[in-house]
Every structure is written in structure tokens, then in C-alpha cells.
Amino acid sequence: MSATRGQRMDVVLEADRLGKRYGSTWALRDCSLHLPAGRIAALVGPNGAGKSTLLHLAVGLLKPDAGTVRVFGRSPYGDTEGLADIGFVAQDTPLYRDFTAAELVIAGGKLNKRWDAALARTRLAQLGIPPDKPVGKLSGGQRAQVALALALAKQPRLLLLDEPVASLDPLARREFLQSLMGSVAESGTTVLLSSHLLADLERVCDYLIVLNASQVQLTGAVDDLVAEHRQLVGPRHDGGAIGGVTAVVRASHTDRQSTLLVRTDGPVTDPAWTVREVSLEDVVLAHLADGTTQTSHSEWGVAA
């Protein structure tokens, strides 16, 4: 019992068959996942997969239509006190565009009980952000940095970032992620950041949640995911069991040869198969490929 509780304490975000519906369309459905403390987690999925919906549920902007979501053991919707522990940067980093960065730091101080204005000011000074210019006139990268500084000044235990780098150029992306990693490394903040491009986050994240077509396709620590997936190349495969393989994620066949991306629970010893290690991107793409084609076929009303 105590072991279970100890484990629970380490879970920052927990969703259980979580669902959110807009009209008759489920934006998120049967979403069950848990995010352990101290992780930098990437929430990856194509546009419209439900990433923003999941983050909005986690920060209490949305009320679940099914299942539950818990952040630090509390249900976030309508929980004002719980908000103090969550830092959130919404998509496109919305800020009051006519406010200066300095005014936004003041505003944050008025809106939060726990607020480290010095931390925000130091960060913004280091990044060379002008304090007296309306943030609407800053570059996209600078504005994202202001939004991040404001989120960090809350000293959150969980930081949620919705597509933080989507609108940034490659250089600004790298700078943004670097400064993010630098600041959460020492505080031990758990971070969940979403992107439709894994490549953006691959270098910084150590945990992965893949969403597709409103459902969780894959979740786990990056190292484990890479370790338990293998690519097998061998003679044409008829669907029979292969020793050490728990599931075939994706298969492609030519007349004589099959290429499989599989999940394993041990070494694949069958000599007929050539076993190759895979990259994280291979794993994610294999898991994504399925859902998307199915969805679009059914949406167009044609057979797959």
C-alpha cells in the first residue's frame, strides 16, 4: 500500500480514460497516461491529434467529458489553488501585446501568490529583451522567451508548453529549448511540451507521449522505447509468431521480403531475421502511420 502511494507521489500528471468532446467529435478519447516527476516529456502528434486539448485539460482550462485527469493528485478544472503549481505557455504564446515585458512581470506578480520577479527579470535581461518595448513589437522568439520567463517566475512544479517553438525559426528554436533546459535542470521541474515535429524535441526530451487521432498511441521513457523496438528484415512474413517479438507495429512487404518494426521483450534469435536498432523517430513514425491513414480513409468515406 505504501509502495503504491510512494509511486503515486512521483506521478505528476495522470489521466485515466480521459475524454473531451466538441459537439459529436471526440478531440481526445480514452486517454490513459501518467507522467513521472522530473521528466522532460514530449507530447508528439500530428495537428489536430488532441495535444492542445490534453494540455488544456491538464491546466484546468477545459472540463473533461469522460474519465479523469489529475495533476499532483488534484483535479485541475476549477482548482485555483492548484494553478500555482502549474506553469502554462499556450500555443502562439499569447501575451497582452500592448504591455511591455516589464509590465507583464508586474502583472504576473499581481496575479500570483508565489512569484519570483527577480528570476523573470534576470532571465529577460540575460536574453537581451528590452523591458520598455510593447511585447507585440518583439520578435516571435523574444515573445516566446518572455512567455517562458513568466511561466518560470511562478516557480511551477509542472511546466506545460503548447507548441512553444512552432512559430520560431530554427535558430530561435534551439535557443528557446536550450534556455528552457538550462532553467529546469536545477529546479527539477517536470516539463511537458508538445510539438507536431518530433525533431524539435528529440534532443531535449527523455519521455515521450504520442497522440494520434485523439488517442494515445505510445507512451514511455525514451530510452525504454528505443530499447524495446527493433527493425527486422527477412523473408516474406506471413504473420506467424516470432520469438522475442510481442507486437508488429508496422510491416511493409515486397514480393520476397518483409520489413517489420516490432516491439520486443527479449532478443530476437531467429536467424532468418536481420535485426537492426531503430531511432526514436522510426518508432514514432511507425506508431503514427497507422492511425492517420485509417482516419483519413474513413473521413473521406472510402475503403482503406
Next chain:
Amino acid sequence: MIWLTWRQHRKQAFYTLLGFAVLAAVMVPIGLSMRHTFADLGLADCVKPVALSEAATEACNAGFHRFTNQYGSLNLVAVLLITLPVLVGLFWGAPLVAREVEQGTHRFVWTQGVGRTRWALVKFGLVGASVLLLAVGYGLGMSWWAEPLTQSAHEGRFGLIVFDLQGVVPIGYTLFAVALGVFAGTVWKRMLPAMGITLAGFIGVRAAIAILARPHYQPARTQTFPIEGGGIPEGDRGDWVLSVGIRNADGTMVAEDTRIQCPPGGKGPDGRACGAELGLKPGAYNWELYQPADRFWLFQGIETGIFVALAVLLLYLAVRRVRRIA
């Protein structure tokens, strides 16, 4: 929150006050000159609640006539000024939530340490209190400004436009317009649609209440007078006449929206009794349905109450809707 609200709206507040200052700068001299003329024509004595001699009444009517000729066109200005409450609703009410959602900043401000319910209450409260002050100033100012105009007009303060312009009703209208704007913003979540809905809704509700409800706040009184002799009694100046007509002795309405007055024993050109060509039988009388002038403040209070109640309801619904916006 208070700091944030002030910082967000200070520019808008400045321009609003500037607009009002300009308006006052135009209206006050006009009002003063109206009052001068009113006094010069000796009309101040005419509106005192004392019986006047026949000569004095005649002089008064002539004076009112001259005054109306000179300043009657200002009633047009009054029609324009009646739009001020809805302008406040459009530019203060509608953007309050809609602008946040349109620019996405609601996701910033509602995920800070204050909950969004408190955000909504503080914002609606502060903006509501500010427009309340504006509306009080507007109502008092317009009462002062329009007084000579309404006193010289026969229907007095109960006139369809001037009633809406003065006293306490502007408070009700302004609060209602702002609340409607806020609510529309929580439903349509974009500024332009919210403003459009606010405008249409405001005009619709105002017109419906002014035309359908206001005449019935209190049972109207009737007054009758014979068609022969005497002359039409002036009644109290400022009575709100709802409808007039001529009825036969048994009470059936013979001619609506008209009055008739014949000299005693007068005959028509064809030698028949006066009014016989309208179908009047002997004993027919003029009939009038009216709200007496002294009900002005009662009606003002009822109308203000209705609009304040609507505003409170809309704000309550708006707070509830704010909790559902993501």
C-alpha cells in the same frame, strides 16, 4: 487584478473621458443659451404648478411656440445622444471577454494564480462601476440640458425620446448594454460578431420595452370631455397621452386618433349636427388614455429596475459561460 484591469483599459478610459469632455464642451453652452432664452421669454413662470389667467396662458403658449421654433431642431441632437449607452456597451462590454479570447490572452490570464471566476467578477465589477459613474453623469447632465426642451414640449418629460435621455434610466440602459456586450462576447467570442449582436439585441430589447411594456407600468387613466363647447382642456402639461379618440355615448369608438371640438349648438355645413358626418350620435364625447405627469419618477424607476435586472442576469450568465471557455 485591479492593477491589471486599469493597465489594460486605461487608454480606453482616457478616450472615453475625452469624448465625454468634448461632448460636455459642446452641450453646456447650448444648454446655457437655451436656459437664457427660456428665462427671457418668461417661460419659467409658465411651468409653475399654479393656475394661470387666460391671458397668461396665451402668453405662455406663444412663448413656448417661439422657444420650440428656435430650439426644436435640438430634438434631433437628443435622438443622437440616445445612442450613447449602446456605444458604451459596444466598446466597453463586447470586447471585455471577446478580445481576450480572440487574442488568446485568456489562456495566459486564466492560468495564473487567480481563478477565472474571480477574474470575471473583478473585471465586470470594475468596468460596471466605471460605466455606472459615466451613466450617472450622463443622466444628470441630460436632465439639466433637456429640461427647457421638455418643458416647452406638450408631452413634457414623458416624450418618447426625452424620457429615455434623462433621469435614472440611462443608468439602466448603460449597464444593460455593457452586460449584453459582455455576455455576447462570451457566446460568440469574437469582437465584431459580439458587437453586432450587442447592437441588434440592445435596439430590440429597448424598442420592445419602450413600446410594449412602458405604457403599462401602471394602469393608464382616462379622461373624457364633451365635443361641444368648453374647448379641449389643456390637462396637466407633461401628461403622456397614449391614445385619443371619439366615442359614442354607449362607449363604442367611432373615430380613433382624433379629437373634435364644436362651438355650442354648432351645425355642420349641411345643417346636420356637428360631427354627424363621422357617424357621431348625440352624446358622443372625446376620450383620452394617458399617464399623468407625476408618474415620471415612478416610471423611471420601473424602467431602470427592469434594465438593471436584465443586466444582472446577463452578467451572471456571462460568469457561468466564462468557466466553460478554453
